Amino acid sequence: MNDFIPIAKPLFEGREAEYLQETVTTGWISSLGRFVQLFESAVANYCGTQHGISTCNGTTALQLALATIGVGPGDEVLIPTLTFIATANAVRYTGATPIFVDSDPYTLTIDPADLARRVTQRSRAVIPVHLYGHPAKMDEIRAIASQKGLFVIEDAAEAIGAEFQGRKVGSLSSLGCFSFYGNKIVTTGEGGMITTDDENLAGRARFLRDHAMSAERRYWHPEVGYNFRMTNMQAAVGVAQMERIAALVGARERIASLYSQLFADTPNLTLPPLASWARPVCWLYSIQLNGFSSTKRDTVMERLREAGIDSRPFFYPIHTMPPYISDHLASYPTAENAAACGIQLPTWPGLSDSAVYRVTESVKTILRNLSAGGS
Ligand SMILES: *Cc1c(COP(=O)(O)O)cnc(C)c1O
Numbered sequence: 001m002n003d004f005i006p007i008a009k010p011l012f013e014g015r016e017a018e019y020l021q022e023t024v025t026t027g028w029i030s031s032l033g034r035f036v037q038l039f040e041s042a043v044a045n046y047c048g049t050q051h052g053i054s055t056c057n058g059t060t061a062l063q064l065a066l067a068t069i070g071v072g073p074g075d076e077v078l079i080p081t082l083t084f085i086a087t088a089n090a091v092r093y094t095g096a097t098p099i100f101v102d103s104d105p106y107t108l109t110i111d112p113a114d115l116a117r118r119v120t121q122r123s124r125a126v127i128p129v130h131l132y133g134h135p136a137k138m139d140e141i142r143a144i145a146s147q148k149g150l151f152v153i154e155d156a157a158e159a160i161g162a163e164f165q166g167r168k169v170g171s172l173s174s175l176g177c178f179s180f181y182g183n184k185i186v187t188t189g190e191g192g193m194i195t196t197d198d199e200n201l202a203g204r205a206r207f208l209r210d211h212a213m214s215a216e217r218r219y220w221h222p223e224v225g226y227n228f229r230m231t232n233m234q235a236a237v238g239v240a241q242m243e244r245i246a247a248l249v250g251a252r253e254r255i256a257s258l259y260s261q262l263f264a265d266t267p268n269l270t271l272p273p274l275a276s277w278a279r280p281v282c283w284l285y286s287i288q289l290n291g292f293s294s295t296k297r298d299t300v301m302e303r304l305r306e307a308g309i310d311s312r313p314f315f316y317p318i319h320t321m322p323p324y325i326s327d328h329l330a331s332y333p334t335a336e337n338a339a340a341c342g343i344q345l346p347t348w349p350g351l352s353d354s355a356v357y358r359v360t361e362s363v364k365t366i367l368r369n370l371s372a373g374g375s
Pocket residue numbers: 057058059060083084086087129155157158178179180181190191192
């Protein structure tokens with residue numbers, strides 16, 4: 001029996017344990033301590049923004065970004081339907097309504113034409129998601145947003161290091177949001193970050209993150225804020241991860257290009273997008289099994305599991321899930337079709353070339369057998 005190949009696995013080859021040990025030894029384990037600020041500046045510098053505001057996870061980074069620009073009940077926020085549930089939930093937590101938008105057929109990120117159609121008087125913001133590591137069409141999105149007076153908040157949770165026209169994601173809008181969950185490109189276990197160039201928004205985000213405590217008067221709270229702080233323990237791991245970010249991103253790039261090379265002549269597969277204006281990062285190597293129903297796609301994943309290989313389906317479009325069905329005003333054919341036939345394959349920086357060979361051979365064999373068997 002071959003070793004089981006997981007879909008994701010963090011790689012700690014730098015000073016993670018050493019820095020973490022320091023937080024325990026010194027007792028600086030909560031949100032005071034040197035690593036929090038070091039991590040904030042490391043991420044901000046890397047993304048090319050003036051400010052980084054760390055949070056306890058990526059979902060709270062999104063919620064805090066929305067609160068920072070004053071989104072609340074009665075407002076609408078446009079988001080792609082094909083994204084992780086956190087994008088929609090963060091909007092819901094503020095009391096605003098998420099308005100779903102279909103996907104661009106090539107990049108699978110928010111479709112600018114559909115976005116423009118769904119803007120109303122109530123629209124306050126749009127959250128493009130750099131899905132699976134490929135940047136959204138930021139120039140078209142920003143043009144629509146400035147014409148309609150919308151804030152743009154990037155959900156860059158899956159895409160740290162990706163570039164749009166030579167600029168890093170997280171620096172392409174008012175506020176960028178990142179996640180450092182265990183399967184993300186940079187991890188702190190749980191963790192998040194807002195990046196911004198706007199000093200006022202940065203100050204407002206810091207204030208709200210810390211229970212809206214007055215800077216002049218400790219324990220005086222003029223508003224209802226949140227405790228969305230990151231701990232020094234998380235940040236310690238993050239600082240060590242950022243010291244090695246080039247290697248972490250580069251290893252994923254190597255794995256993605258090996259996958260693409262090995263799948264190059266496999267029929268009826270759509271490989272991950274690579275737009276001329278983008279330099280994506282590979283969060284999870286994503287393929288579409290052209291013409292497959294979701295049932296047939298699920299069979300492929302089952303057989304991969306029998307072969308000792310983990311995989312996952314694309315996200316279910318959010319407008320199809322119970323909490324959001326009532327918001328379902330129209331159909332979203334591109335997102336629905338991609339979601340039904342999409343799977344993701346093991347992608348993590350320590351994954352060996354021989355494991356990538358094993359995965360691609362298994363996928364090809366399963367697809368051949370399925371088409372021969374006709375089911
Ligand atoms: C992971 C993720 C988030 C949320 O991050 P958490 O740290 O898990 O809260 C938000 N949006 C997208 C697109 C994600 O993939």
